[in-house]
Amino acid sequence: MTSSKLSGFRASGIIAVLVLSLFLGACDGGSNNTGVNHKPLATIAADVHARIGQAAGLDAGASSDADGDALSFRWVLASKPADSSAGFTATTAAQPDFTPDVEGDYLFSVTVSDGRLSDTANVTLHASRDIALLDYRVLDAEYSRTLDRLVMVAGSPNRLYMRDPVSGDEAAIDLPRMPTSVSVSPDGLSAAVAYDAWVSLINLEQGILEHTWPVSTDSVDVVLGGNGYAYVFPLTNQWTDIYSIDLTTGAASGGSGWSIFAGTKARLHPDGQRIYGANNGLLPSDLEAYDISAGPAGYLYDSPYHGDYAVCGNLWFSEEGLRIFTRCGNVFRASEIRAQDMLYNGRLDQLVAIQALDHSAAAGKVLVIPAAQYTPDGEMSPEDTELQLYGDDYLAFESRKALPPFLVGGKAYAGHGRFVFHDANGEHHYVILQADDTSGLLKDYGITGY
Incomplete structure (x- = not known):
């Protein structure tokens, strides 16, 4: 073989090896095996239930990208009750918090992006007053x-409860039996409690049970008059x-x-x-x-x-x-x-x-x-x-x-x-x-x- 032919063969071989190396490198060395970027999948937890004035978590942390690309998040409060003035600032976190200020439904959308393609999902936060x-x-x-x-x-236990509905302060009075019904007097200061074959008089102002008397009947209801x-x-x-x-x-x-x-x-x-x-x-x-x-x-x-x-x-x-x-x-x-x-x-x-x-x-x-x-x-x-x-x-x-x-x-x-x-x-x-x-x-x- 002449020197010129040998040189041409070596050059062709080097080029072939180089092309093959580049091809194999493309297969093994990147986050995308095919060179095609896949759209991420925005995944959000089911609708959220929350109380007025209490922070609630929104969660798009389960969102994914088939190519393993890093994801960014952009949340938008799309709608809220007409009388709400609640703001939403943590809009780029995967799991932001939001505090509703009035009852009703708050609709959120989250857009998940890998820098080139994106996907959007929606979730509703249902806000209700506290119990x-x-x-x-x-x-x-x-x-x-x-x-x-x-x-x-x-x-279980047998009691009469007087409760301030605003503060939640509560007083309890022990009762001798399982009660069936209660009646408050017209002046609001006393109550009668009926049981099976008994009835009690409660002084609500002082918070004491004053008397319990027998009565020869079961009871479905009791009425306390203002006449004694x-x-x-x-x-x-x-x-x-x-x-x-x-x-x-x-x-x-x-x-x-x-x-x-x-x-x-x-x-x-x-x-x-x-x-x-x-x-x-x-x-x-x-x-x-x-x-x-x-x-x-x-x-x-x-x-x-x-x-x-x-x-x-x-x-x-x-x-x-x-x-x-x-x-x-x-x-x-x-x-x-x-x-x-x-x-x-x-x-x-x-x-x-x-x-x-x-x-x-x-x-x-x-x-x-x-x-x-x-x-x-x-x-x-x-x-x-x-x-x-x-x-x-x-x-x-x-x-x-x-x-x-x-x-x-x-x-x-x-x-x-x-x-x-x-x-x-x-x-x-x-x-x-x-x-x-x-x-x-x-x-x-x-x-x-x-």
Whole structure:
């Protein structure tokens, strides 16, 4: 082989080796094996639930890039409630915090970039007002506007609780048995607690149990008059009587008549002279009035209707005593004159049934928690997870708002309204809620305020 041919062969070989080396280097030496950049994947945690005024974490830390490129993040608060003034500054972190300032939904988007390509994902933060969790399960509750305190009874342990709904300060009074119901006196300074075959008088002002007396009946309800008597309404035995207990001597009268049907729920009229009852277990359901002006309760009469307007077994009064609201949403007049008493006066038209109701004359508002209903598939409907507001002049519907959920391990569980009360001046109101059964909470009651 000549020298020139050998030189040409060596040159060609060197070029081939060089090309092969460059090819292999491209295969082994970079973050992209093909020379094609892949789009990153923006991955964000599920919707976030948070409390007003408390920092909540947004999380796009699971975002990834197939090429292993470093990622940058850019968050945007895309929308928020109209009355929110909350700002958002930590917009370049993978896991920023945000503090909502009002109830409602806050929509965020995050754009994840590898410097050349990007991907965007969205997440909603649901902000709700706080729930003060209780260490007990509320069996019954009323409100003392004189003391501006919630008055609640609970079992395990058996106690009456007086709670300042603003500060959360609470006083507890031990009870001798499992309570069934509680009633606050018209002056707001005393309470009667009923049990199975017993009734107690509680001095709320001093925070002491004054007396406990026997009564020969079980109880579904108790009414404390301002006349020195408590009235126990039996739970069982079909046709029965109201038991009237003299709170000075403990002497009980009644129990030998057939004036009411067992299971009747009752409330004291604001004038202190009458009790009204809504029977249960009878068709059609009806309203009744009982006279207590002389002390022991005496049956007066029922409503002039016979099934025309459903009552559904429970009732509430307007604060001044001119209206009777019933569980089915039908409303009736209340009057000392029989011909004008329990006459139909309209209805609350945005609901099927009522779980709880309270009226404030100062606020001019009627607050209502609708009652949940069974659906055709046997489940409970979610109506009791909202609060409805009506004007008290024409009973016109004004608004509704969702009750806050219970937050457990970052998950939200529906809060079901059980009781609602205005405060003394009508400026604030409070709801006692119970967490949905799916929460698994043992202590599943709480209080929220508006």
